[in-house]
Amino acid sequence: MHSGDRLSNSAPSPRRSPPCCSRPWPRAANSRWTTRWSATSPATGGPPPSAPARRSGCCTWPPTPRGSPDCRPGCGPAPPAFFSNPYAAFGDEQLRSGLTRTTVHHRPGSYFAYSNYGVGLLGRLLAETGNGTYAELLADRVCRPLGLRSATTGRDTPGRATGHRRGRPLPPWHIPGLPGAGAVRAGGADLLHYLRAHLSPGGGELGAALRDVQRPRLRLLRSADQLALVWNHRRLDGRDLLFHSGATRGFTAFVGFCPQSATAVAALANCGPALDGRFVQGGYEVLKRLSHGRG
Template identity: 50%
Template structure:
């Protein structure tokens, strides 16, 4: 939205497309107001057995098409959460191991200089690889397109050339350093581990998106989506060919809420303390995602891997965890040049928040912080 005026909720014949429960109306409206610069917002909420998906505004400034629950938004680094689940899925199948070093997948001439030991897949998934935030050479490739598509000219071959000349900033496992480079490399390696080397998007669709029923999620920039804005200027669809596992996906509020439901179910099943009433959200259906390979992968994804300084923060596979008296809270955010996204869930009380806006992340983080605060408020119940 512009300024602080509320966005119009999507309507159909003068009526809201989906009735908004009273408990969801105030938090959803507050998040829409916090999305400064956006003309389109979707807020999806879960509170126990109740859910709400609330769309606001239009898919483009001045455009007639209203945002609906089916509108696709770029989700940026939320893609990393899907890459983490794909990693766990391949690990459950026995195709890879979390402790596998890069050298299992890449020839010696491509490997970065070793510092204190080999980098493993788990290091990449927990931001402890020592790799920098961005690959060497990417900034040069981005000249002229930095404010539109900074990754568009950076290919998979560029990724491997960059890796060969990278000098890690720390020994693997020594410290957490957020890295688009690291998780993008992880996505690349996961495709190499599968016979035929399918593209990242195709492999994810086969192993994760299809089984979970996330039909509106994918990495095709040519499919219809909301228009993204950077300081009021429309941005072209996001492209990240060399690092798709770090930020290539588009999704919808309902799809992301379904992912959070599945992860929360897995966390509750793995730790009975996260489901004190002995009830889960019941979203798993009959496709086997609650058991077998994908069910085990969901549980593995949410298992805490690292305890960070301060005593209240943990890392799972990509997911941030905040340990609170009322139970753990999982969260992650994402952004592209034209979109901002948040996803978080609290398995103990079966609450979740998805917040999507078609504007670049703001410096004050008001929209993202508001989404996190909404999750905490719902969590406290």
């Protein structure tokens, strides 16, 4: 949860959700670690207001029903995979089994918390509604129309970076049962194309969807910040900042944009998160400066 003009520095374990902070800035002397920053300036637009709601959990993440577990029932990662590939064994069978034990504890829309399980389940439901897999739906409905060439859910894509934790290489995360929870991989250029599409959505169903995900749904208690779909929304000095951060054990990312100034930032690092949140906070500070015309 962000406090004042800072972002979260709490890091839930993979048993709950991917952490929402970052590791300290990678040292330039360590050739195994790389950091990529990108910024762009396309077009303008702005989201409407929203209603208040109760909150719970790590609120820098998208709102999901509190009835959805933070991770998934019955799938605690085996100790050897806890710091490397904690969801690799969670497939269709585990998903079906977990669904039978999932209960809703609050009226929908009245209580929320971040849930990998809930977001991943939404991805599965969308894919099944579209009569395909999540990878096929993503490619057909989002990646190809937006011209995203590197974005994929594949594990071993050519030229991919290697993630690290404490200087040691890690395998890419594999999430067969819930790919919508964090199986998408993309490079910095594609992330900027994706952000540019949010700044200038265009027409058609995809354009309408890009505008809709920016609309705040929930306002945090004791805060002026709001939550849209996936995007966090903050009103700062008359401008709207929409942003999201995420991480696996070996990678950290921050993306954000400001409709009024037509600016966007994508920051990527192939090292895992740490409690101080310096990398993600740095990405946010860059976005804030650019939104006010300061490079």
